[in-house]
Amino acid sequence: METIRAHSHFHAGHRQLDYEGKCAWVHGHTWRGRFTVRAERFPRIEKLDMAVDFGALKGIFKFLDHKMLISARDTLFQQPEVFDPQGVVVMPGENPSVENVALYCLNEAVDLLAKLFPGEGIDYHIEVEIQETDNNFYTMDRQVTI
Numbered sequence: 001m002e003t004i005r006a007h008s009h010f011h012a013g014h015r016q017l018d019y020e021g022k023c024a025w026v027h028g029h030t031w032r033g034r035f036t037v038r039a040e041r042f043p044r045i046e047k048l049d050m051a052v053d054f055g056a057l058k059g060i061f062k063f064l065d066h067k068m069l070i071s072a073r074d075t076l077f078q079q080p081e082v083f084d085p086q087g088v089v090v091m092p093g094e095n096p097s098v099e100n101v102a103l104y105c106l107n108e109a110v111d112l113l114a115k116l117f118p119g120e121g122i123d124y125h126i127e128v129e130i131q132e133t134d135n136n137f138y139t140m141d142r143q144v145t146i
Contacts (some may be wrong), residue, residue, distance in 0.1 A: 006057040007034035010065040032131035069096035
C-alpha cells in the first residue's frame, strides 16, 4: 500500500444561513486541510516517475484562500455588483459548513486524480480532514475507482 499526504491552510470567510447564533454572521477562519490518498500502487507520471504532485493536492486548498465560501442559496454574494465573482466559491449543500467544505475538497481531489490518470482502474482511498478552528476537525473519506 502506498500513501500520499499533503496539507495546507487557507483563509476564507463564510456564514451559516438559518443558524441561531454568531455563525449566522459573516466571519472567517484560518482553515487547515489535509489529504491522505492511498492506493495499492500509484500510477506514475512517466517523465517524472512521480505519482501525484503534492502541490496539485495542496492547490485545492489554496484555491479557497481569501475567498467567500457560500451555498447556492446565498444570493447576496452572487451579485457581481456587490461581490466580485472570483472571490466567491459555491459549496455543495445548504450551507458552507465544515462538512460541505470537506465534501467540496474531496470532490476536487477525485476530479484531480481522474484527470491525471484517466481509466487506469486504480482503487483509491481518499481522506480529507478540515480543521475549522483550533479545536474543531471534520474528516471525510471515499473509496473510488478511477
